[in-house]
Amino acid sequence: MNPYENELRALKKSGRYRTRELIDNSLKDFASNDYLGLSHKKKLHKKSSRTLDTLDINSSKASMLVNGYHKVHKNFEDALCKANDFEAGVVLGSGFNANIALVEALVRKGDTLFMDELYHASGVLASNINGIDVKFFKHNDMSELHLLLSNSKAKRNIVAVEGIYSMDGDLVKKEIFEIVDKFNALLIVDEAHSSGVVGKKLMGVFDYYGVKVKENYIKMGTLGKAYGSFGAFILASEHIIEYLLNRAKPIIYATSLSLYDTLLAHNSLVYIQENCERLKDDIKSRQKIIYEELGIKVDGLIVPVLVNDNKKVIEIKNELKSLGFAVGAIRQPTVKKAIIRLIARLGENESELRKLCKNLAKIKR
Numbered sequence: 001m002n003p004y005e006n007e008l009r010a011l012k013k014s015g016r017y018r019t020r021e022l023i024d025n026s027l028k029d030f031a032s033n034d035y036l037g038l039s040h041k042k043k044l045h046k047k048s049s050r051t052l053d054t055l056d057i058n059s060s061k062a063s064m065l066v067n068g069y070h071k072v073h074k075n076f077e078d079a080l081c082k083a084n085d086f087e088a089g090v091v092l093g094s095g096f097n098a099n100i101a102l103v104e105a106l107v108r109k110g111d112t113l114f115m116d117e118l119y120h121a122s123g124v125l126a127s128n129i130n131g132i133d134v135k136f137f138k139h140n141d142m143s144e145l146h147l148l149l150s151n152s153k154a155k156r157n158i159v160a161v162e163g164i165y166s167m168d169g170d171l172v173k174k175e176i177f178e179i180v181d182k183f184n185a186l187l188i189v190d191e192a193h194s195s196g197v198v199g200k201k202l203m204g205v206f207d208y209y210g211v212k213v214k215e216n217y218i219k220m221g222t223l224g225k226a227y228g229s230f231g232a233f234i235l236a237s238e239h240i241i242e243y244l245l246n247r248a249k250p251i252i253y254a255t256s257l258s259l260y261d262t263l264l265a266h267n268s269l270v271y272i273q274e275n276c277e278r279l280k281d282d283i284k285s286r287q288k289i290i291y292e293e294l295g296i297k298v299d300g301l302i303v304p305v306l307v308n309d310n311k312k313v314i315e316i317k318n319e320l321k322s323l324g325f326a327v328g329a330i331r332q333p334t335v336k337k338a339i340i341r342l343i344a345r346l347g348e349n350e351s352e353l354r355k356l357c358k359n360l361a362k363i364k365r
Helices: 005-014 042-054 071-084 095-106 121-127 142-150 175-182 205-209 238-247 259-274 276-294 310-322 350-364
Strands: 088-092 112-116 134-137 157-162 186-190 217-222 232-236 302-306 328-330 339-343
Touching (some): 071 232, 088 095, 095 121, 095 157, 095 186, 095 232, 112 142, 259 276, 310 328, 310 339, 339 350
Parallel strands (some): 157 186
Antiparallel strands (some): 088 232, 302 339
């Protein structure tokens, strides 16, 4: 019995069929979200492993509220708060779970959630839970958001945006902070793709825009991208974090973040802080190559190259693979129009990036 045979056949016909592919380490990696190349820094792994060896236990063993909250977690949370100027924080299992936690817990009966139409799928999924009142506004359209908030009769207004959008690669507009303040709304900023990539201290868009953190601001970030580890964090006021600890199911009912991943992310944070200026120079240099070779200006390290054909985008990906490069081929429904998603990550050298861009430009023509 194959109960989903017709659905799978339809996906294959439309060019939207997906498969897992084992990582090929012989390819130059311009596909992953390891923006700073920290996944390859063995010094970070060895330092984390040595610390883990000194502990009495290897794993977190339980949920954060049932004997699973360790000094390792608290030390990292404190370091994140200090680096980002937030009052309080909590670490948890993944960015996907962090969005579920925030949206499902914060948006109550009588509240309205205003979400950018390109917000991550995890937030969209969470907005479908418990009949949440959600209104989507056009991507980065601050005028529409302003109008929606001005007409809102909700008990609480909550706005959700990304710092850098995962597919388009563009920054959220600075006006977002003024708008949420004007209407006394809560603001969730998903910094999965901006934390570690933009800002004076590489801490993300709050840092990039020089925004003073306020009680209505909430920052979420992932540890599996620029931080080269796994997991996520939420930073907010003491009041919001206290509330999440009491209402957010992915915090209450899930085993706390692994000790190794927490240590690794903490060591990555220290690495970013100690090497900030060099990392910023390396990021700017790669942005310059992207503009020179592809004519695309990027705010971070995500480079979307429009193809607009599901089958063609796979062909381009495979041709680049035959030349020794791994890139992403992103199709509907993840994006409206198919793109090659190139990550100008610091884990590969600049000459390889330039070579990839030249080949991509030639193939696309």
